[in-house]
Amino acid sequence: xxxGTAAAAGGRRGGDEGWGDFSTFVAARWTALVRTAYLLTGDxxxxxDLVQVTLVKVYPHWRGLREETAxxxxxxxxxxxxxxxHRRRRVAHLLMPFVxxxxxxxAGRSDVAERDLxxxxxxxxxxxxxxxxxxxxxxxxSAEEVADLLGCSxxxxxxxxxxxxxxxxxxxxxxxxxxxxxxxxx
Numbered sequence: 124x125x126x127g128t129a130a131a132a133g134g135r136r137g138g139d140e141g142w143g144d145f146s147t148f149v150a151a152r153w154t155a156l157v158r159t160a161y162l163l164t165g166d167x168x169x170x171x172d173l174v175q176v177t178l179v180k181v182y183p184h185w186r187g188l189r190e191e192t193a194x195x196x197x198x199x200x201x202x203x204x205x206x207x208x209h210r211r212r213r214v215a216h217l218l219m220p221f222v223x224x225x226x227x228x229x230a231g232r233s234d235v236a237e238r239d240l241x242x243x244x245x246x247x248x249x250x251x252x253x254x255x256x257x258x259x260x261x262x263x264x265s266a267e268e269v270a271d272l273l274g275c276s277x278x279x280x281x282x283x284x285x286x287x288x289x290x291x292x293x294x295x296x297x298x299x300x301x302x303x304x305x306x307x308x309x
Contacts (some may be wrong), residue, residue: 125173129249142235143175144184145182146236148197149178151193152197155176156174156177156197156198156201157170157171157174157259158170158261159257159261159262160174160177160201160203160205162245162250162253162257162261163201163202163205163240163253163254163257164208165243165245165246166207167286169208173201173204173205173208174201176204177197177200177201177204178197180200180204181196181197181200184196190271195268195271195272198258198262199270199271199272199273202254202273204307205250205254206250206287208253209250240271240296240297242295244296244297245257246304248287248291249288250289251283252283252286252290253287254273254282254285255269255273255280255284255287256288256291257278258272258273258286259284260284263267266281266284274279
């Protein structure tokens with residue numbers, strides 16, 4: 124965790140009152156939140172920024188949260204902040220497209236290269252489909268939980284997941300995963 128986050132999370136007030144300490148929650152969930160944000164954004168630095176902005180926005184409401192809903196509240200705020208970030212930057216992304224680096228298509232692909240490929244392919248999905256795939260399959264949330272987080276129906280979650288997985292399966296670089304059994308479980 125960066126120093127700015129520690130200051131933002133730690134203590135505007137003398138100490139957090141209520142069911143739990145905000146800084147303890149942040150310390151315990153930081154890695155998982157950044158990982159989810161990375162899968163949503165496709166960029167590690169943007170992911171850290173997204174988590175920090177989300178935590179700064181959540182902090183004033185911390186005392187009003189219940190312990191059993193805090194994680195879901197923060198995750199929903201993370202997804203919503205990413206949607207806002209995506210809307211603000213859409214024009215810049217359209218004006219300045221980038222050519223993604225492609226890993227060599229050799230059979231001995233490393234775990235890092237596989238992860239990079241998957242993150243790259245996730246970044247090509249529309250924002251809503253990417254959020255559904257990350258929450259449903261990476262965070263292992265139920266369709267109902269994802270629907271609640273995204274503020275949509277379970278049917279929408281299922282259709283978005285189906286469309287996203289179909290797009291991912293169409294990609295020729297993912298044939299290796301299907302042949303080796305990776306990704307065939309879901």
